[in-house]
Amino acid sequence: MKTQVPLTYLLGQTMKLVRHKLMAKYKENNIELTLEQFVVLHYINQNSASTQQDLANHFLRDKSIVTRQINTLIDLGYVMRTQDDDDKRKKHLQLTKAGIEIFELLKAKSVEVSTELLDGISQEELTNFENVIAKIQLNTGFKDCLMCC
Amino acid sequence: MKTQVPLTYLLGQTMKLVRHKLMAKYKENNIELTLEQFVVLHYINQNSASTQQDLANHFLRDKSIVTRQINTLIDLGYVMRTQDDDDKRKKHLQLTKAGIEIFELLKAKSVEVSTELLDGISQEELTNFENVIAKIQLNTGFKDCLMCC
DNA sequence: AAACATAGTTGTAAAATGCAACTATAGGGG
């Protein structure tokens, strides 16, 4: 369990490289959305009745930021906000038709990038990798932030 | 090589959790520095004759940002900027005495966090994990940004 | 010497972020 390079360094640097790769791919295809937006759309797509507070908890972000991010996604026509019938404070988020379309495109491009980046890595290695990631996430103790799928 | 969760999502989310964990640890110990600053100090410590351009390349950051980040580290008394004798454009960065001290502290706390987060992960799993990370970084094709150590 | 390239700095504007105050609604205990 010794690491010569700090885990934070390792992950942070890798993430930065991967993000650049994805953003380059998006630019190539004239996609104007950011990684953050893709990830938010992904979450909304997977969690049908998600509220903004859910998003804030999951992504460890202030809820004010979530409000604004959702606002821009609504302005872009990709997301709808509907009020909960039982609890009038809550607002549920879901993708519009256009939102589903753009998400499918974003996801396809994301898969392309993933495939490129995982080149030369065996299924076994990848499975182990994902297990380690999962354990790390568990060890952070942020229970609400676990992968949802 | 199938991933149900996009690699970008997986890494990004994990990184966010790990960063929060580290920042919490820093706060506990009344350390006012950020993860970015720790990582910059780490790089300077490892690469004795590094220039600001090297930093910009390594971290995929605009050199103007590097200038300002270094400025604040100099103001804090942790970094020195010395001019290259041969090439007067270049300025080399190195840690001051106080910089080395604070870096050792940051690193120690970083190791604590890493140890907590890697709990329950075998040496073999970790080695494989690091190999996969290394391959991913290679596959991004950003040669200047490889891990340096 | 002229033209171009590189290292670094600075100005400025845009975007992301965090915090606190605020509204509106829900739920619990007296």
Add this chain to the structure above:
DNA sequence: CCCCTATAGTTGCATTTTACAACTATGTTT
């Protein structure tokens, strides 16, 4: 039923981060 507290969301504001372009100074090439 009223009061107190908690939750969901919005808004304002100040701080930080970031990108881009212009600029200076120095080095390199032809």
